[in-house]
Amino acid sequence: DAGVIQSPRHEVTEMGQEVTLRCKPISGHDYLFWYRQTMMRGLELLIYFNNNVPIDDSGMPEDRFSAKMPNASFSTLKIQPSEPRDSAVYFCASSLATGGWNQPQHFGDGTRLSIL
């Protein structure tokens, strides 16, 4: 079975440029999560969707960050304009619905983003 697929795997761009990260969740999963990981701040939840609807975006750091999920098989995280402090590994994860329990989250391989 295909896991969560993220693209690109690596992105290096200059400050001020627009960056778009892409994610394809596991088919049939109801939840999609975007995380950012840095040495200083660890693994932070940015936003999550349930059935394509954004539920909690309180982790999105600034208005420069936006996320969409136009359908059940695709999501994007966009940074515009990008800044050096946005450099991090961005993970996408998906899971089944909970039914009152926590289902395992399945992570993609991540996008290593470097803003120069």
Place this chain on the structure above:
Amino acid sequence: GQSLEQPSEVTAVEGAIVQINCTYQTSGFYGLSWYQQHDGGAPTFLSYNALDGLEETGRFSSFLSRSDSYGYLLLQELQMKDSASYFCAVGNAGNMLTFGGGTRLMVKP
């Protein structure tokens, strides 16, 4: 808000047993999960405790005490490939997870 505390680093020798503790403060608690992450890799799910007690999966076990807001991950018969970071994560509604800062485990020969 949520907060989790776990040791930043643990070192052990091959074949030994190691315990990684996690204490948490949270609201709307659904359970405690553990994830493993190798350097350069993605977090992968290890175990989940919703109720008090011990859950065993092969060489790995996880324990939860809800009254003490405490849990631990126990790794037995350590192997070199177990060298990785281990994260505890508190789960609440919507399958949201808040991760601890991670414990870097180094297994030495």
